[in-house]
Amino acid sequence: MSVRPGSKRLIREINESLVLDALRVHGSLPRVEIARLTGLSLPTITGITTRLADASLITEVSQGPSTGGRPPRILALNPAGGHVLGVWLSTGRLVAVTVNLVGEVVDHYASTWRGRSPAAAERAVAAAAKELGSRTTSPVLGMGVTLSGVVDHDAGVVRHSGLFGWEDVPLGATLSERVGVPVTVDKLVNALASSLVLYGEGRGVRDMLVVSAGHSIGLGIVLGAQVRHGLGGPTGSLGHTSVSVLGGDDSRPCHCGARGCLETVASEWALRAEIERVCGLGIDEAAERAADNEQVQRVFAVAGRALGGAVANIAKVINPERIVLGGEETRLGPAILEPFAKQLHHALSGATDHDIDVQVVSTDEQTWAYGAACQSLTKLFQVSGAREPDGEGA
Ligand SMILES: [Zn+2]
Structure with missing residues (x-):
C-alpha cells in the first residue's frame, strides 16, 4: 500500500x-x-x-x-479528519486534487504520462495518489477517478472508452489494490454531478439533469439528490440519441456505428469539423468572431438547438427542478449557449408543471478531478436526499 x-x-x-x-x-x-x-x-x-x-x-x-x-x-x-483524492484521467495527462471533509481543495497535482494502456494509466494514477498521500498528514479515506467512457460505476469497470481504446478494464479493483483505499470510477458528467449535489448548484435540489458538452455529450441524472447509475448498466448515453436536425441521408456517421447521433452535430469534434468545413476557422477563433459572422452563427445554432432539443426531451420525462450545462463547449459563449437555452425553453414551455431552472457552469481539468473526489465523499455521506433548509441551497 x-x-x-x-x-x-x-x-x-x-x-x-x-x-x-x-x-x-x-x-x-x-x-x-x-x-x-x-x-x-x-x-x-x-x-x-x-x-x-x-x-x-x-x-x-x-x-x-x-x-x-x-x-x-x-x-x-x-x-x-480525513481527506479524499480525486483524479481526472485523460490520454497523456492527469490532474488530481486532495479534498477535505468539508469539500475544500487542499492540494493539487498534475502530470503527463505515456501510452494508453490500462497498466500505464494505473501506474500514473497510483503515482499521483502516492505523491498527494505523502503530502497530507490526514488519513486518506478514498479516491475517485473520472474519465471519458462508459463506466459501470458499481463494479468499478470501464466498459468502453473510445478515447483510451479500452474495453472492460477493472480500473477500480486494480487501483484499490494498488493504492490501498476504496476507489470509485465514474464517467465525467457523473463526477461533475457528484460535486454539484454535495457542494454546488445541486445543493437542496432533489431532481436534476447535468449535461456535459465537449468531446462527447454526457448526461448525469440526479433523482432524490443521488446520482443515478441505472439498473445493470450505465445511464445517460445522451450523445448517442438520434437527432433529426439534418434528417434523411444528410445524417452523419457516428463513431458508435449509428448515424445521426446528437454527437455528430453538437459534440466538440463535430463542431470543429463543421466550422472548418464551412468557414475554414478553428473553433475558438470562430466563437470569437461569431457576433459578426453569419456562417459561424448558423453552425453553432444548429449544435445549440440540437442539444437544447435533446435535453428538453429528457426533461419532459424526468421533470427535474434544475438543468445544469457544463463541459468544454460552454467556453464558446453565447453563440452556442443562446440557441441551446432558447430551444430548451421553447420545447419545455407548457410541458411541465413548474419552471425548470437552467444554469451553466464552467468546467476545467480541476473541476473534473474535484468531481471525482466528490464521488468518493458521496460514499462517506451516502447522501440521503434530505432537503436543505430554505436559503442554504446554491
Ligand atoms: Zn453515436
Missing part, C-alpha cells in the same frame, strides 16, 4: 452517515438538533457522535447559548 489509509473507514454504518450528512448540509449543530433532523433518539446520537469524534471525523466547534443548564455543545465536521 502506498497511501496510509489510517484507522478510519470511508463507508460508515447508515446512522453514522446520516449524522455526517446532516453536518455536511447544515454546517454545525447541537446533538438535539441532529436528533431532530435524523429522526434518531438523543441517546443514539450521543453514541454515534462519540464514535465519530473518536475517529476525528467530527469535532466540537463551540458551545451554544445556555437555556439554564449546561450550554449545549455544537458539533461540526472536522475538515482535516
Whole structure:
C-alpha cells in the first residue's frame, strides 16, 4: 500500500452517515438538533457522535447559548479528519486534487504520462495518489477517478472508452489494490454531478439533469439528490440519441456505428469539423468572431438547438427542478449557449408543471478531478436526499 489509509473507514454504518450528512448540509449543530433532523433518539446520537469524534471525523466547534443548564455543545465536521483524492484521467495527462471533509481543495497535482494502456494509466494514477498521500498528514479515506467512457460505476469497470481504446478494464479493483483505499470510477458528467449535489448548484435540489458538452455529450441524472447509475448498466448515453436536425441521408456517421447521433452535430469534434468545413476557422477563433459572422452563427445554432432539443426531451420525462450545462463547449459563449437555452425553453414551455431552472457552469481539468473526489465523499455521506433548509441551497 502506498497511501496510509489510517484507522478510519470511508463507508460508515447508515446512522453514522446520516449524522455526517446532516453536518455536511447544515454546517454545525447541537446533538438535539441532529436528533431532530435524523429522526434518531438523543441517546443514539450521543453514541454515534462519540464514535465519530473518536475517529476525528467530527469535532466540537463551540458551545451554544445556555437555556439554564449546561450550554449545549455544537458539533461540526472536522475538515482535516480525513481527506479524499480525486483524479481526472485523460490520454497523456492527469490532474488530481486532495479534498477535505468539508469539500475544500487542499492540494493539487498534475502530470503527463505515456501510452494508453490500462497498466500505464494505473501506474500514473497510483503515482499521483502516492505523491498527494505523502503530502497530507490526514488519513486518506478514498479516491475517485473520472474519465471519458462508459463506466459501470458499481463494479468499478470501464466498459468502453473510445478515447483510451479500452474495453472492460477493472480500473477500480486494480487501483484499490494498488493504492490501498476504496476507489470509485465514474464517467465525467457523473463526477461533475457528484460535486454539484454535495457542494454546488445541486445543493437542496432533489431532481436534476447535468449535461456535459465537449468531446462527447454526457448526461448525469440526479433523482432524490443521488446520482443515478441505472439498473445493470450505465445511464445517460445522451450523445448517442438520434437527432433529426439534418434528417434523411444528410445524417452523419457516428463513431458508435449509428448515424445521426446528437454527437455528430453538437459534440466538440463535430463542431470543429463543421466550422472548418464551412468557414475554414478553428473553433475558438470562430466563437470569437461569431457576433459578426453569419456562417459561424448558423453552425453553432444548429449544435445549440440540437442539444437544447435533446435535453428538453429528457426533461419532459424526468421533470427535474434544475438543468445544469457544463463541459468544454460552454467556453464558446453565447453563440452556442443562446440557441441551446432558447430551444430548451421553447420545447419545455407548457410541458411541465413548474419552471425548470437552467444554469451553466464552467468546467476545467480541476473541476473534473474535484468531481471525482466528490464521488468518493458521496460514499462517506451516502447522501440521503434530505432537503436543505430554505436559503442554504446554491
Ligand atoms: Zn453515436
